[in-house]
Amino acid sequence: MPDLFSGVRVGIDVGGTKTHLRAARGGRVTADRIVTSEGWRPANAASAAAFLTDLIAASLPDVAVDAVAVGAHGCDSARACEALATELARRLPAAQCLVRNDAELLVPACGLTAGVGVVAGTGSVAVGRDSRDEPVFMGGWGWLIGDEGSAPGLLREAVRASMTARDRGEPPDLLATALMRSYGVAEVADLPEAMATEAGAVNWGRRAELVFDALHGGSALARAVVDDAADALVRLVTGMAGRDVDVDDVVVAGGVILNQSSLFDTFARKLRMIAPVSTVHRLTVDPVVGAVRLAERLAVG
Known part of the structure; x- marks a missing residue:
């Protein structure tokens, strides 16, 4: 049986302006930190992974983590998410790593396992997963020509x-x-x-x-x-x-x-x-x- 209580699990929500890290162990929050997203460059997997691992090290000094899940602003394709996850795993070899678009955090945050996340704020986008578990994005074209409802x-x-x-x-x-x-x-x-x-x-x-x-x-x-x-x-x-x-x-x-x-x-x-x-x-x-x-x-x- 998998052990639900040992090990530190880290969740990170990287938004356009701020980044929120929360760590939990055995269902208890052990770290909760919000920092600026300045320096976040999702197009460069190595730079983005360094941003994340530096944040983890600063927030959880001398703590080994066994799983990291990231909702990453700007990772708008499966390929971009996989590239960042691979680089993150290289830097955190003891941890399992998962990267998804930040809008994909909405469904699990609501306690659901499937559905659609719709964001209407500074921008607007809908994100979900199809029956093959591939990410599907709708909207999110930007303020100049799209993002209706934002x-x-x-x-x-x-x-x-x-x-x-x-x-x-x-x-x-x-x-x-x-x-x-x-x-x-x-x-x-x-x-x-x-x-x-x-x-x-x-x-x-x-x-x-x-x-x-x-x-x-x-x-x-x-x-x-x-x-x-x-x-x-x-x-x-x-x-x-x-x-x-x-x-x-x-x-x-x-x-x-x-x-x-x-x-x-x-x-x-x-x-x-x-x-x-x-x-x-x-x-x-x-x-x-x-x-x-x-x-x-x-x-x-």
Whole structure:
């Protein structure tokens, strides 16, 4: 019988801005540390592995670990995950090592063994595994052309909706007015140039709250923007189903969808209409919990 209680299992969630390490032994947390992700370069497996092993050494000095599971931001393919896992195992020969995309931590963090993780925060993406246990990614194209339902995506589509309303000859509504005030411009037509001047996921994303403020104020344009964002997130899930991924359980995370009930509720309602077998779960724990659970499964086979 595998021993569930001996050995230290390490889970690491490497996000775009911060990295969270948690270690457990016999179900008891022995280390919990959050550091900046500065220096994280997932495209370079050797550099990324050094980042991880340095973090483990600093967090668990003189402690032997027997399993490490990593959710790695930027590891967006099976090949990238395998390359990093191989390099990590070379540096930690006594440990079993597993690397997955950071969005793949959501399902195990929720206590599930299968399902789809949907993130809508600074970006948006859906991740799952097909019947062959191969990773499947939908979305995650970036703030400039994709990431619908994310903070920058909402801002981009809010400006697009305001411009379209202008082309129809409609006066600026509450949403367009709020956008013009925020950017310090006098005309709706000036919004695209103002956006371009302050381009970037962070700069666009910090204005996403204007969409929800306008929605609560009765803006029809804002309502349409949120509806379209929910539709886009639903399409990520239905796209997963079309690629042989189990969508019975959908775990959502990310600052936008978890903190804006209007988006979450609209997404859950629309998904229920199209995929009534799917159950939507809000992630209520840190994603690193999923990494620790993966490490525990890895250790016991």
